[in-house]
Amino acid sequence: MPASFAPSAADLLRYAPETVLTVAGTLLMVLDPLFAKKSPKLFGHLSIAAFLVAIVAAFQANGAQGLAFSNLLIVDGFATYFRVLVLIIGIVTVLLSYRYLDREQAETGEYHALLLFSVSGQCLMVASNDLMMVFIGLEISSIATYILAGYLRDDKRNNEAALKYFLLGSFATAFMLYGVALIYGATGTTKLDEIRAALLTRGADAWFPMVGIAAALMFVGLAFKVSAAPFQVWAPDVYQGAPAPVSVFMATAPKAAAFAIFLRIFTTAFNQIAGGWEPLVWISALLSMTIGNFAALTQTNLKRMLAYSSIAHAGYVLVALASHSDDGTAGAMFYLAAYALMNLGAFAVVIHISGKGEKHVRIEDLAGLARRQPVTAALLTVFLLSLIGVPLTGGFFGKFYIFRAALQSNLVWLAVLGLLNSAVAAYYYLRLLVVMYMHEPGDVVENLEPLTPGLRAALILPAIGIFYLGVAPGAVLSFAKLSSSFVR
Amino acid sequence: MAEAMQSINLQAGVPISWYLVLSAVLFSLGVAGFLFRKSIITVFMCIELMLNAVNLSFVAFANQHKQVSGHIFTFFVMVVAAAEAAVGLAIILTVFKNRETLNIDEINSLKN
Numbered sequence: 127m128p129a130s131f132a133p134s135a136a137d138l139l140r141y142a143p144e145t146v147l148t149v150a151g152t153l154l155m156v157l158d159p160l161f162a163k164k165s166p167k168l169f170g171h172l173s174i175a176a177f178l179v180a181i182v183a184a185f186q187a188n189g190a191q192g193l194a195f196s197n198l199l200i201v202d203g204f205a206t207y208f209r210v211l212v213l214i215i216g217i218v219t220v221l222l223s224y225r226y227l228d229r230e231q232a233e234t235g236e237y238h239a240l241l242l243f244s245v246s247g248q249c250l251m252v253a254s255n256d257l258m259m260v261f262i263g264l265e266i267s268s269i270a271t272y273i274l275a276g277y278l279r280d281d282k283r284n285n286e287a288a289l290k291y292f293l294l295g296s297f298a299t300a301f302m303l304y305g306v307a308l309i310y311g312a313t314g315t316t317k318l319d320e321i322r323a324a325l326l327t328r329g330a331d332a333w334f335p336m337v338g339i340a341a342a343l344m345f346v347g348l349a350f351k352v353s354a355a356p357f358q359v360w361a362p363d364v365y366q367g368a369p370a371p372v373s374v375f376m377a378t379a380p381k382a383a384a385f386a387i388f389l390r391i392f393t394t395a396f397n398q399i400a401g402g403w404e405p406l407v408w409i410s411a412l413l414s415m416t417i418g419n420f421a422a423l424t425q426t427n428l429k430r431m432l433a434y435s436s437i438a439h440a441g442y443v444l445v446a447l448a449s450h451s452d453d454g455t456a457g458a459m460f461y462l463a464a465y466a467l468m469n470l471g472a473f474a475v476v477i478h479i480s481g482k483g484e485k486h487v488r489i490e491d492l493a494g495l496a497r498r499q500p501v502t503a504a505l506l507t508v509f510l511l512s513l514i515g516v517p518l519t520g521g522f523f524g525k526f527y528i529f530r531a532a533l534q535s536n537l538v539w540l541a542v543l544g545l546l547n548s549a550v551a552a553y554y555y556l557r558l559l560v561v562m563y564m565h566e567p568g569d570v571v572e573n574l575e576p577l578t579p580g581l582r583a584a585l586i587l588p589a590i591g592i593f594y595l596g597v598a599p600g601a602v603l604s605f606a607k608l609s610s611s612f613v614r
Numbered sequence: 615m616a617e618a619m620q621s622i623n624l625q626a627g628v629p630i631s632w633y634l635v636l637s638a639v640l641f642s643l644g645v646a647g648f649l650f651r652k653s654i655i656t657v658f659m660c661i662e663l664m665l666n667a668v669n670l671s672f673v674a675f676a677n678q679h680k681q682v683s684g685h686i687f688t689f690f691v692m693v694v695a696a697a698e699a700a701v702g703l704a705i706i707l708t709v710f711k712n713r714e715t716l717n718i719d720e721i722n723s724l725k726n
Contacts, residue, residue, distance in 0.1 A: 258687055258690060261690070261691075261694070262690060262694065265694045265697070265698070269697055269698060269701050272701050272702070272705065273701055273704075273705075276705055276708060279708050280712065282712050282713065282723060283723065283724060285705070285708050285709045285712050285713070286709070286721050286723060286724055287724070288705045288708075288709075289654070289705055289706065289709050289721065290721075292701070292702050292705050293648075293654075293657060293658070293661070293702075296661045296698055296702065297648055297661055297664075300641075300644070300661060300664035300665055300668065303665065303668045303691065304641055304664070304667070304668050304671070306668075306687075307637075307668050307671040307672050307675065307687075308671070310672065310675050310684060310687070311634075311671065311674075311675035311678070311679075314675075314679045314681065316683070316687070362724075363724040363725075366724050367724045424726070425726055426726060427726060430726055
């Protein structure tokens with residue numbers, strides 16, 4: 127086969143978002159020595175601009191759907207949905223970071239460059255049609271995030287978070303990769319569509335037990351990445367120790383991308399052996415919800431509590447995966463968007479009150495916030511109600527679609543246990559509301575600075591998004607439904 | 615190309631299953647070391663061992679399928695492992711600088 131190595135114009139267009147982000151990240155590193163002293167905020171502005179251009183590029187790429195670079199990449203509605211989602215998360219993360227980096231007097235150039243690289247890896251991941259591309263995207267995203275998790279080099283908590291994230295992240299990657307090797311050995315290909323075709327024509331039993339072991343290994347690797355039980359132990363430590371803007375970034379963007387590829391691999395390539403992996407996902411979903419919610423009940427540290435809550439939310443998304451239907455996929459996509467917005471908003475408040483060196487991250491530090499800064503408190507209330515899943519918020523429709531999909535797939539018990547779990551979760555979210563509204567203001571709230579413009583934007587944008595998803599979910603949901611047909 | 619592949623045909627002498635078993639043993643040793651060793655550097659080396667076990671599987675399978683792609687994957691894995699090592703060693707250095715210990719059990723300040 128005479129291979130042409132020159133990419134076609136369509137290939138380049140389909141790969142445009144990653145190109146934009148990588149070029150912008152490199153540019154930031156070149157500009158870093160010139161502007162680091164004079165205008166540290168410039169790098170944030172530039173990366174927001176890059177993210178916006180990349181969103182436009184992602185929509186342009188969506189106009190030319192199809193395979194690119196000898197079928198290594200695939201641009202479809204599914205890829206576009208997650209590309210735009212991680213790019214939006216990137217923008218809000220930059221908005222959150224202005225105040226944080228300023229307060230910690232950290233260097234801004236490298237931070238924003240790493241953020242751009244990480245998001246470019248996630249964009250690549252969600253648009254992969256090849257397990258090796260998944261691996262490379264995953265690593266581009268992870269390696270940049272390892273550095274971000276330990277960004278404040280002299281902070282012991284940052285060091286520890288980076289170390290734990292790095293060790294367990296690479297451990298998980300090795301599992302994933304071993305699964306890729308076995309699949310390659312069994313089917314002779316790493317392309318998702320070809321694996322699917324091979325399993326369809328010859329049946330998975332032809333390679334028993336290799337394909338099953340490969341799927342199990344990839345399940346372990348991906349479950350680590352999305353912090354699903356029983357592979358969730360790293361998440362509370364890492365989210366607690368990392369800089370708060372990085373914690374929320376880790377809890378949203380890499381997680382959304384990992385879930386995207388989880389859905390794509392298991393519903394396309396491994397569709398034939400669904401009977402094997404569905405029980406695994408079922409158990410993992412239940413464990414994640416239960417462990418996450420019950421552990422969150424006893425937490426006193428806000429970041430740690432939100433970490434456990436993110437484990438529980440990973441469980442809800444796994445319920446959608448276990449239901450293994452178009453509605454389930456669409457529900458997972460919708461839920462991940464709502465989840466990202468509400469987590470970003472909640473963490474924005476944490477960053478606002480935490481103070482220099484993140485001294486004030488206990489739940490009591492929120493005491494009396496409603497008396498001194500009613501608007502901030504009201505916005506946090508919106509995010510918490512959405513995390514609970516109260517109607518009129520995005521969280522409600524997310525949970526509704528997921529549990530409806532579970533019921534349609536006859537997973538009655540999983541849906542019932544999931545709903546009971548949501549009731550438990552309501553307790554620890556409502557406790558924050560009680561502290562905020564009923565308690566007398568403490569020292570932390572009395573000495574609180576007013577909201578900076580960046581944080582204000584980082585609070586208002588997710589709040590608008592949550593109301594949009596909660597009041598008019600139709601547009602996003604119909605796009606998700608349409609896209610879910612690409613992965614089945 | 616085909617002749618070159620033929621001349622290094624592993625299957626002529628050693629069946630592929632031996633390579634796969636060796637790879638699985640190496641991978642398991644890496645996992646065991648990751649779980650039970652105390653020094654961060656050793657734990658990190660165990661991860662590298664796991665990646666190299668995967669590489670062995672890739673080349674063995676590539677040879678079995680008579681494809682080049684499996685060989686190329688090992689280069690991808692090596693490049694990524696090198697990047698990971700650069701970042702990982704830098705992280706380990708900062709940890710050592712701030713705590714003066716590399717015992718994994720003493721790095722446990724994050725709790726409720």
